Amino acid sequence: xxxxxxxxxxxxxxxxxxxxxxxxxxxxxxxxxxxxxxxxxxxxxxxxxxxxxxxxxxxxxxxxxxxxxxxxxxxxxxxxxxxxxxxxxxxxxxxxxxxxxxxxxxxxxxxxxxxxxxxxxxxxxxxxxxxxxxxxxxxxxxxxxxxxxxxxxxxxxxxxxxxxxxxxxxxxxxxxxxxxxxxxxxxxxxxxxxxxxxxxxxxxxxxxxxxxxxxxxxxxxxxxxxxxxxxxxxxxxxxxxxxxxxxxxxxxxxxxxxxxxxx
Amino acid sequence: xxxxxxxxxxxxxxxxxxxxxxxxxxxxxxxxxxxxxxxxxxxxxxxxxxxxxxxxxxxxxxxxxxxxxxxxxxxxxxxxxxxxxxxxxxxxxxxxxxxxxxxxxxxxxxxxxxxxxxxxxxxxxxxxxxxxxxxxxxxxxxxxxxxxxxxxxxxxxxxxxxxxxxxxxxxxxxxxxxxxxxxxxxxxxxxxxxxxxxxxxxxxxxxxxxxxxxxxxxxxxxxxxxxxxxxxxxxxxxxxxxxxxxxxxxxxxxxxxxxxxxxxxxxxxxxxxxxxxxxxxxxxxxxxxxxxxxxxxxxxxxxxxxxxxxxxxxxxxxxxxxxxxxxxxxxxxxxxxxx
Numbered sequence: 001x002x003x004x005x006x007x008x009x010x011x012x013x014x015x016x017x018x019x020x021x022x023x024x025x026x027x028x029x030x031x032x033x034x035x036x037x038x039x040x041x042x043x044x045x046x047x048x049x050x051x052x053x054x055x056x057x058x059x060x061x062x063x064x065x066x067x068x069x070x071x072x073x074x075x076x077x078x079x080x081x082x083x084x085x086x087x088x089x090x091x092x093x094x095x096x097x098x099x100x101x102x103x104x105x106x107x108x109x110x111x112x113x114x115x116x117x118x119x120x121x122x123x124x125x126x127x128x129x130x131x132x133x134x135x136x137x138x139x140x141x142x143x144x145x146x147x148x149x150x151x152x153x154x155x156x157x158x159x160x161x162x163x164x165x166x167x168x169x170x171x172x173x174x175x176x177x178x179x180x181x182x183x184x185x186x187x188x189x190x191x192x193x194x195x196x197x198x199x200x201x202x203x204x205x206x207x208x209x210x211x212x213x214x215x216x217x218x219x220x221x222x223x224x225x226x227x228x229x230x231x232x233x234x235x236x237x238x239x240x241x242x243x244x245x246x247x248x249x250x251x252x253x254x255x256x257x258x259x260x261x262x263x
Numbered sequence: 264x265x266x267x268x269x270x271x272x273x274x275x276x277x278x279x280x281x282x283x284x285x286x287x288x289x290x291x292x293x294x295x296x297x298x299x300x301x302x303x304x305x306x307x308x309x310x311x312x313x314x315x316x317x318x319x320x321x322x323x324x325x326x327x328x329x330x331x332x333x334x335x336x337x338x339x340x341x342x343x344x345x346x347x348x349x350x351x352x353x354x355x356x357x358x359x360x361x362x363x364x365x366x367x368x369x370x371x372x373x374x375x376x377x378x379x380x381x382x383x384x385x386x387x388x389x390x391x392x393x394x395x396x397x398x399x400x401x402x403x404x405x406x407x408x409x410x411x412x413x414x415x416x417x418x419x420x421x422x423x424x425x426x427x428x429x430x431x432x433x434x435x436x437x438x439x440x441x442x443x444x445x446x447x448x449x450x451x452x453x454x455x456x457x458x459x460x461x462x463x464x465x466x467x468x469x470x471x472x473x474x475x476x477x478x479x480x481x482x483x484x485x486x487x488x489x490x491x492x493x494x495x496x497x498x499x500x501x502x503x504x505x506x507x508x509x510x511x512x513x514x515x516x517x518x519x520x521x522x523x524x525x526x527x528x529x530x531x532x533x534x535x536x537x538x539x540x541x542x543x544x545x546x547x548x549x550x551x552x553x554x555x556x557x558x559x560x561x562x563x564x565x566x567x568x569x570x571x572x573x574x575x576x577x578x579x580x581x582x583x584x585x586x587x588x589x590x591x592x593x594x595x596x597x598x599x600x601x602x
Contacts, residue, residue: 003318003354148490148558155307162303165372166295170288257310263558 010254011054017247018047027238035239038080042073042107043247046114050254053117070115077108106160106248113153113255120150120262154259161252164245171241288374293581294442298381298426300573301419302371305384308564309364316561317357323349326561330396333403338393345394363387381423388420395563401462407472408463408519409481409551411567418570421459425452425577443577453526456578460523460540468516478511479504482550488559493549500550518543526578537575544571 021043028035049066052059061069081104084092093100291299316322328346331339349356367387370380392398392414399406399414406412425443432448443452466472483501486494504511522543525536548554548568555566 003313003315006313006358148493151557154310155303158306158310159303162299162306162368162372165302165369166291166299166374167288169374253306253310257313260310260314 007054010257011051011058013250014047014051014054014254015058017250018044018051020243021047021247024239024244031239033239035244036103038076039103039107039244042077042111043251045069045073046110046251046255049114049118050258053258067115067118070111070118073111074108074115077104077111080104081108102160102163106157106164106252109153109156109160110251110255113157113259116149116153117258117262148263150259150262154256157252157256157259161249161256164248164252168242168245293576294426294428294445297422297442297573297577298371298377298428301384301422301426302368302380304419304565304569304573305364305371306368309361309368311557311563312357312361312364314561317361317563318353320350320353322353322357322561323347323351326563327395330394332397333400333405334397335402338398338402342394342397377428381427384423385420388416388423391416392420401466404469404471406466406469407481407551408467408515408547409472409478411547411552411555412466413459413462415555415564415567415570418459418567418574421455422570422573422577425455425574440581441578442581443574452578456526456574457523459574460519464516464519464523467512467519473509473512475506475508478508479506485551485553485556485559489553490558493553493558497550497553515543530580533580537579541572541575544568544575547571 021040024035024040025037025044027033028037028040045066048058048060049069052061081101084101084104088100090101323346327349328343331342331346334342363383364387367380367384370376370383396414396416397403399412399417400410401413406414425446427446429446432444432446432451441449441452443455447455471477479501482497482504486497486501488494489497518539522536522540525540526533528536545568548566548571552566552568553559555564555568556562557565
């Protein structure tokens, strides 16, 4: 008996992640927030594609279409990395103080891993049934295994997942953001309400640049919800950076699992 | 009031009692980076545990049961009984194993739970060392550093102890300090190093491993199923080792012995010894362990090579630096100023 429950669960998680990232795109448009739309689009594509790989009945696009999608995404992230590095350097932060170059590198690796999986003939036949039968001890390695590339990609993605998980505590809950806002602007500016959180931003940013750790946490918590305007609890919850990170982790681990099966 | 409010105890029962206070996030320092590398290794193990083969009765009846071979009564009977139970309840057992490893990985990676996860990893590693690795063949007389002795999983436990987020063993951070010394002190950490590498030296030279063709056979057995580039490397090395098992075993044993005592040598010799340790660990991983067999079969971990390299980094002498006294000791240095 094979792990059909596992395959179905992973497919469900991928669909939920894709649905959430679609929601992020809509929410960002409706509430006029600046988010990484390219990353969200990538997650939607990867989520739907992986669900289709895991469960036959969830297949959507015809053969060849996904290859084009992920080739385009890979090229896009290559361009983004080049633009980012030329603007902020290898170690610099993005305008939103949330990401640096590794963010795009990770998504490039994810897009390439998807492309690799679709181009490998053994993976294109993957379904729950195939997974069940592919684990025979001592079975012949696939063509992909002959190169070792799937495991290398899997390990890169798992390292990225761990790195993202470590970054989860960079962000604080909205209640703590409001509390900390008092602390940050305590020099004559008592701002405690969440509706005023955006007023913290300029001063807090200055302090963060000077290396004020706690302020930086706050800045990231506030800025994460998007640039400009008054933050509402709804958009802060829906666009919370911790949720975004959780989607990265789910994507990376699921993709790594599929790559391990490919070997 | 800051982020700690969120993780604080608010009265009554709360799961947050079991996690650390959430201190301000800091850029990971060397110890935190090593913890994250350990978490990545656990995550990789967890994913490998989810391979379809592990969900078949053969995981218990073949893979686990074979670990009893050569072990004495109590050790072997525990393995045999566990193998039978795993084979009878494969789905439940293997799902639990995978989930535990994934939880350990995520727990180490998520800062508030790092201590809980490291503690769990020690307990889990000791159990797996017995049941899943047959104590690495140490008592069976079959242990060889070329096949991962004294066992990869015991290194997870050792790393969890040496990377514990506490500075109680270190009086001051100065020149000569190293990460592994911080929780337990420099001398106990060095004694752990000595015990590990000296035991590997002993295993390299014990009789089952020093036959003229023992090493050649061991390496040759790794080749089937490996990627072409790795199998051709293994077969070439195996061919060159034919009839030279004794010389190679003695040379390897001497090298491992030098590494074992090297951490007690004067400071100027310490770094070269650690470089040698890293190189030997890489050699053992590639040639002897075949990357833990992850390319070729239903491996459950990448074997001891990468863990030995992690351990070596944990003993690398650090430059003198001012002490950082954050609540989350060792979580990381503060975000550096950009001015």
